[in-house]
Amino acid sequence: MSMKAPRGTVDILPEDARKWQFVEDQIKKVCDRFHFREIRTPLFEHTEVFQRGVGDSTDIVQKEMYTFEDQGGRSLTLRPEGTASVARAFVENKLFGNPNQPVKLYYFMNMFRYERPQKGRMRQLNQFGVEVLGSADPAIDAEVIDLAMTCYQELGLTSLKLVLNTLGDKESRNNHRNALVEHFTPHIDELCNDCQNRLTQNPLRILDCKTDQDHYSMKTAPSILDYLNEDSNQYFETLKDYLTVMGIDYVVDPNLVRGLDYYNHTAFEIMSEAEGFGSITTLAGGGRYDGLVEEFDGPRTPGIGFGMGLERLLMGLEAEGNEIPDDKQLDxxxxxxxxxxxxxxxxxxxxxxxxxxxxxxxxxxxxxxxxxxxxxxxxxxxxxxxxxxxxxxxxxxxxxxxxxxxxxxxxxxxxxxxxxxxxxxxxxx
Missing domain, CATH: 3.40.50.800 (Anticodon-binding domain)
Incomplete structure (x- = not known):
């Protein structure tokens, strides 16, 4: 019988909890200025919430979920991410009927993913995230990105890199999807089993493969930017204009696709370029998901959000030498x-x-x-x-x-x- 914490989990002791509290307090202050309100969803959901919301072809659903059957024979899953839960809550509680639209939400949640533990990526992870439901305006995309960047900057991070892409609308994605299938089919036997399955399920996710990232077919894969229709291109250009007027620097990477099936239009990641941070540089990632609410039988509702790993945020602060102020004195x-x-x-x-x-x-x-x-x-x-x-x-x-x-x-x-x-x-x- 093991009396140690399960692999992939850690105890946050009082001295470290003080750092977490400071970071969370600072983030909450930013959310308040941006007029976001907190939501708290259950620790576990019916498994179908994540199968429908995250996507059956994703690594999360296929490999990483902690799923169990309760005494009533129902399949339940510890939440591996926050967006699907928030979308389910949005529909179930009829937040789409709120006269104040869009609905701007933030959360601090424990997430659970069965993957190989490594520094900053545990099986029980702590995540801050935001979701905005009810607006298809690229200005709200820019606001969400601005909120994420503001959180990092006000905590003292300076070595940041914003990577941006668009996945286009449904028409643009379908055209790009067909081009990807045509491109990768001659090389599919040279790629990993996951990529072979993705060719028919979601070929866009082949571009996100870590195993085959150096394969020559990746370097010549069709770019989504070449398949954007006029509306999708205009949406992306408007977003970039908004970021520019806010003074937020960015780099466009047409291979940035994110790992979840529900994204369309905007996709982004924020990375640390601090020396010594580690080989996995992503701090936060997110994007637009205009069809997700409909997966939960809700009305057509556009949405956008991101998730930010708090463990990785603390790693970033450490890598840049930012000390959490120790101003706690007993009266x-x-x-x-x-x-x-x-x-x-x-x-x-x-x-x-x-x-x-x-x-x-x-x-x-x-x-x-x-x-x-x-x-x-x-x-x-x-x-x-x-x-x-x-x-x-x-x-x-x-x-x-x-x-x-x-x-x-x-x-x-x-x-x-x-x-x-x-x-x-x-x-x-």
């Missing part, structure tokens, strides 16, 4: 000596916390010197000293850990005194 540490003091300390802790003051105490029965060392380790701003004499006189010593200054104050004035020192006098007893 007060209460040092109590003696049986009566301990009893009074419990009462004071309760009272201080009720008045929005952060405070802790010793629970190991340590002597005063050891308690002061604990206060120092916790980076306490003030130490509150309570001995038998203080209990008898109903006073308490308040010592500043920065200056060493110490005052004796009436115990009944402690809350007011600490509010003045820490909170500028806010709060009520």
């Amino acid at each position: 007060c540490f209460l040092v109590a000596v003696g049986e009566q003091s301990e009893k009074e300390a419990v009462k004071l802790l309760h009272k201080l916390r009720k008045n929005k003051i952060q405070v802790d105490k010793d629970y190991q029965g340590r002597k005063m010197k050891a308690q002061f060392k604990a206060a120092d380790r916790y980076k306490a701003k003030y130490v509150l000293i309570l001995g038998e004499d203080e209990v008898k006189n109903q006073t308490i010593k308040v010592r500043s850990m920065e200056t060493g200054e110490q005052d004796d104050i009436p115990m009944e004035q402690l809350v007011e005194t600490m509010q003045e020192k820490l909170l500028g006098g806010t709060g009520n007893e």
Whole structure:
């Protein structure tokens, strides 16, 4: 029996959780400025949600999903990505009837994919994502890309590369698909089994193959840019114009296709070019999916979104030498000596916390010197000293850990005194 965390999962300990909290808080502030609202969906869905939403021909559905049968015989799957779940929730909860359109959503979710674990790509991964449902305006594509870039930049990342492509509309994709089949058919026996299956299921995904990426047929494959009709070309040009006026640099890569079946028109990835980041440089990726909501029996609804791996974001911060600020200090540490003091300390802790003051105490029965060392380790701003004499006189010593200054104050004035020192006098007893 193994008592270790399952392969591909990690424990996020308190010191690391502080970094996650900082990153998530900063991202939430960006989402608020862009007027996005949070959505939370179930950890698992009916398997069909991902089969229909992600696509049967994808590696996620074919190889990577954690699927199980519940006691009622229903096939359920731990979510491997967020977009299909959000689209299902959009339809089920009739968000398409919301008078405020488009619906702009963000989420922080655990995802689960059975793949070979490596740094920044675990089997349980943490992802931030956004989805916008209800607009076919290329300006919203630009806004989504801008939001992603803003999150990275405000966290301090500078070595970023935005890679952009279009997959065109249905007509453009069909024409390109036919050209890809014609191009790869003579070489198909030289390609991997996955590519051989993709030739008939989704030939576009051959371009996304990591096994055959250096095969000569890849370098001469037809480009989607040569098969765009007028509307698709205009859509792409308008998006690029919007990015240019916002000052967002980009590189067009006609081989960027993304790994999911539901994309059309815009596809993009944001990569790290930081030295030492690693061979897999992608930080975030996304694109437009105008037919996805209809897969869940919803009305025709255009959509666009992206997913951002938080593990990879933290890797990017580390690679660029960006330190997460450690500004967490304990407001007060209460040092109590003696049986009566301990009893009074419990009462004071309760009272201080009720008045929005952060405070802790010793629970190991340590002597005063050891308690002061604990206060120092916790980076306490003030130490509150309570001995038998203080209990008898109903006073308490308040010592500043920065200056060493110490005052004796009436115990009944402690809350007011600490509010003045820490909170500028806010709060009520």
